[in-house]
Amino acid sequence: MANEHINWYPGHMKKSREMIQENLKLTNAAIEILDARIPAASANPILGQLLQGKPKIVILNKSDLADPEGNQAWVKGLRQQGAEPVCMNALTGEGMTELYRAMNRIHQRINENQTRKKPLRAMIVGIPNVGKSSLINRLAGKKSAKTGNKPGVTRGKQWISLEPSVQVLDTPGILWPKFEDQNTALMLSYIGSIRDEILDREELALSLLDFLQKNAPGLLEERYRIQTEGREPLSLLEEICQKRGFLLSGGRFDYARGARTLTDEFRSGKMGRVTLQWPEGQKGGPACEK
Ligand SMILES: Nc1nc2c(ncn2[C@@H]2O[C@H](COP(=O)(O)OP(=O)(O)O)[C@@H](O)[C@H]2O)c(=O)[nH]1
Ligand SMILES: [Mg+2]
The missing domain is CATH 1.10.1580.10 (Conserved Hypothetical Protein Ylqf; Chain: A; domain 2)
Structure with missing residues (x-):
């Protein structure tokens, strides 16, 4: 598995945050990608703050590696929190139809009671290795998204047009995980998303x-x-x-x-599908922290 790891230094984090803030100015929605096995541990600590009320779709990616019951539980839990959750496998494209539907719902919400209809412009965000590039490649329909995580790298902004009025920025926002939290760090290590040297x-x-x-x-x-x-x-x-x-x-x-x-x-899922973190109050795993 080609895991991409980043050493997050304070300067690095600042650059990455600034890049996301810049790009968010061009967008009116976000698509946050989580790892379906560890939705709590793969969430960005400051995304909510950056979004400032912009609507977001939450993708539970790698749902093929997570317990189907866990996927259901998270969809339900996230929906109750007012999010638009979508289970996905970015490698096969499972969940794409649901994603398009969720984007259309958000688009309608943005334009509710507006006389001048705005296009939906969304940006993909997530911590390293959750499948941002895989999804962008799939949306673009070709192997166009650059692999490798280089926070702060500014390329010419490119929009992937899904419909004339629905566009996704081809550069994802890369955020750091809450690795100062011991349990989060462990969960990320289990799935191979932080350096094994830790x-x-x-x-x-x-x-x-x-x-x-x-x-x-x-x-x-x-x-x-x-x-x-x-x-x-x-x-x-x-x-x-x-x-x-x-x-x-x-x-x-x-x-x-x-x-x-x-x-x-x-x-790699050879042991079977497993959800390590369940929504609060539900089966198995440690209670997920907010
Ligand atoms: N099993 C599985 N693997 C995935 C899925 N999406 C991405 N991957 C793999 O996860 C790794 C990281 O994906 P990538 O798109 O580079 O993540 P990024 O760092 O967020 O851009 C790669 O090895 C992908 O092949 C998925 O839905 N299921
Ligand atoms: Mg990538």
Whole structure:
């Protein structure tokens, strides 16, 4: 998976915010992309402030990797908060029809009671790796969006016209996650959206095993054919190494390989679909923070 990581420095964050503020002046709506597995942890901390009341569509992207029940729960929860949620898979285009519908609803709302109808001009925003470029490519219908995250880079503004009066800016706004929050940082590490160096892979694997054992033991039990009840994460990792034959000389466990395999298989969805954060008061996961 080609994860793009950014080191966020204060200057960097300032530039990125300024770029978004500049571009927001040209738009009357935003499309916020979240990762459907961790909608709370992948939300931007200051987006609400930047939008200043502009309507937004919330895309739960990578919904193919999240629990379908979790997707439903988030759609319902976000709708109750007055947002326009759309479940999506930017790789296959699933959810595009819903996205167009949501854009039309917002467009109508913007022009309600207006004699001079304005076009809808929307901007895509989100933290790194949620699928901004994938969606822009899909909207543009060709591989046109630049890959790589360069906050602050200003290119000539290009609009992708979906209809004559519905346009999306071809440059996404890249915001930083709430990584000062420990739980958020962990969730982002589990799905591979922040540098692995922040947590050692083996530590990360043990933490992920602990989380899954408590919240989604079935994933581990089915994938690795192991019993998880009452076990220590380390013993789970050892059994996974044993089962996969990840052994070093003298029969020692190859923890590094076990950890890499576990995290890779989790991130790519090989273990199954899982929602790590549920809307408040609902099943599984830690209660999501605001
Ligand atoms: N499974 C899955 N992977 C996705 C989806 N959307 C994007 N990706 C992958 O997620 C990674 C990051 O996507 P990208 O569009 O570069 O994210 P950006 O950093 O927000 O621009 C890439 O490896 C994409 O192929 C999706 O809906 N489902
Ligand atoms: Mg990108």
